[in-house]
Amino acid sequence: MKRLFLLFSPFIFSLPAQAQIWNNPQSGVFTTALAQGDHGDWWAGADDEGLFHRDAFGNWVKVANSKQLGDSNITCIVVDPAHRVWVGTASAGVAVYDEATWKRYGVWNGPLSNRINDLKVDSAGTVWGATDAGLFRWNDKDGWQYPGIFALDAPTREAARRPVYAIDFEAPASVLAATDDGLNRIALVGGEPRITPIGRATSRTQPPLPQGVGFLPGPVHDVALDGLGQIWCASRYGVSVSKNAGATWQFLRGADWQANVNGSAVPLTIGAAKAPEDLLPEDWVTTLTPTRDGKMWLGFRQKGAEERDCRTLELLVSTRDDPKSATQPSFGGDWTTAIVPLGNDNAAFARYGGGLGSLFGLNLPTLDAERIWPNPPLPENAKFSPQLLAELARNVDGRTPLNVGEGAFYSLDRETRGDWPLRYGNEGGRLTGMYDEESDFIAPSFGLNISTGPHRAGEDADCYVYTHWSESDNPNVVQMPKQALRRQSEINDGTWQSRKYPYSFEGPDLWTNLSVPEGLHRIAFYWFNKDSHSGDNRMRDHRIELFPGNLTSSECLRREPMAKARFWSGWNGEYASFAVRGPSRFRVRIARDRSKGTILQGFFIDRLGAFPTKPDWLSPRFHMPSAPQFGATKPTNAALTLWNSCDKAETRGVPCSIERTIALRAAKETGAPEAVLSAWRIQAGLWDEAGTDRKALALKQP
Secondary structure, eight states: OEEEEEEEOTTTSSSOOOOOOOSSTTOOOBEEEEEEOTTSOEEEEETTTEEEEEOTTOOEEEEEOHHHHSOSOEEEEEEOTTOOEEEEESSSOEEEEOSSOEEEESTTTSOSSSOEEEEEEOTTSOEEEEETTEEEEEETTTEEEOTTTTOSSHHHHHHHTSOOOEEEEEETTEEEEEOSSOEEEEEEETTEEEEEEEEOOSSSSOOSSSEEESOOOSOOOEEEEOTTSOEEEEETTEEEEESSTTSSOEEEOBTTHHHHHHTOSSOOOOOSOOOOTTOBSOSOEEEEEEOTTSEEEEEESSSOEEEEETTTOOEEEESSOOTTOSSOOOOOOOOEEEEEEEETTEEEEEEBTTEEEESSOOOOOOOOTTOOOOOOOOOOOOOOOHHHHHHHHHHHHTOOOOOTTOEEEEEEESSSTTOOTTTSOSSEEEETTOSSHHHHOOSOOTTOEEEEOSOOSSOOSOOEEEEEESSOOOTTSOEETTTTEEOEEEEEOSTTOTTTSOTTSOOOOEEEEEEEEEEEEEEEEEEOOTTTTSGGGGOOEEEEEEEETTSOHHHHTTSOOSEEEEEEOSSSOEEEEEEEEEEEEEEEEEOOSSOSOOEEOEEEEEESSSOOOOOTTSOTTSOOOOOOOOOSOOOOHHHHHHHHHHHHHHHHTOOOHHHHHHHHHHHHHTTOOHHHHHHHHHHHTOOOTTSHHHHHTOOOOO
């Protein structure tokens, strides 16, 4: 194990300084979202900065932060036909503004995940959201709906519950969903959704060609339908385009395609096809936005943005210096996160680290003082009927369990951050990177071994251990329960050595191997990119892939995983969890994916199907409540029946993450006692809205 030390005082080097209000589009803000309002105004969101508003006179004002939104890390924004502003966040659900009041909707009253990846409005005026637990949609007539989440058909239900990164519409009843696996079409047929894969790669590896026939490997970063009816999908290997509703696909790659092929962990032979003149500037496409006149704007991670003709794919305009144009301005190549077309080959751009920009300036309309919108009603809280809860309980009872040695995606969690005690690791785990052995292992780690993969640049398989802050007050930094402090340390694969490991080099990655005891367990991996606002370190994006433990790393590189998830850049720490059934060994790959260093802060394991008992190794300052004993006051029969069904099902080997969320929400709605709710929140890995749970974990010396 290679161990490096960088120890800083948390009082000198902790959270990044607040950026100034945007007075010009070149400000160095980590902008993540951009939308144009109905008043000729603009809304922009940023990572760790909250929400900003620009009126039609060009004045920027910071209008909302974590107090109103629940989280200052903004992911997406949309304005609905009633002029409500919907703001997605990284860990607090969606906040809605009616021109007078903000209201938050998360796992307690709205979406079934607090991570909102995309927001769109269809032609019928329904708001759709893509989350880490599938889709939600809302309109005034039908309220909150969750397409496919409650489907009786097992393949539909499981596909509907996986993370969705972006959406677009073929029609109000046909949604395109970008996922880790590729592209899905979700058709609402008589109210019952049907999910069809329409974009899947035929090979796990990247194609060794600059262009060709087929769909590029996922995950899909964005999806867009252009004015010709063509479907576009953005990925880390370029763009895939279908002219026939997903029946067949063609792809176009970037100028770095050959370097990326040469750097593949699985040796590839470059084909004889000649590269077209107008390749994309790079393989990594971040965002897609169609225009009204048959063009498509594409954003990139390091190369700014460009506009192309949808029919011919010809390059029309680029934000980089363009030898075709003597007059075109340039703001260089930066990480583009969102694009709003302005017409006449101009657009406004949100850039992660570059603030806002546009090619020819913003054409601001005159503010119409007479145009006053009535305040529309805010959405009602979502509620689940006793009939639905009873149906879910019956469905859970009849599901087929995982076999021994099998695993499945369980959940993604950006709300817990560094406060893992009680909610993770009650059976065991490991804090990686700590500089003393006593704190390195928090509990039995079940034979956990972490090494680098087979594709290395002349190094052995040992990982690097790096300690940055010996003590920190950053809530994303993991707690050390014995020492009653937070320490920022990591284990990494050494790819911060950029001379050895250019971005085109695939691997070596972090590979873990562990033994899981009998029964159904949740294994969770924690990741926090403390350098997400720092130079090239911000470009960290890792796939997490689950394999059987009897496979070698080289064998895993050539086959599809049992389950997958994704860590991607942002200021929030994140847990990626899989449900696995033992006794068996499992192997997990945390893929570098052209990042400057593959990093990991923690591994945790918990038995599913029963309330956890307080581990012997946990600090006595943590109070672990007993499993709730029901007296005269208890949850409604429907909520309690569903919760008990989840316990029985997970004991049999059936994961029930979303069902537990629904049962807990229903119990809260019907006035269940706090003693029950607090215990259930621990078992479900959720947090109360008032912050009482978090206060109980405040770091104090035992």
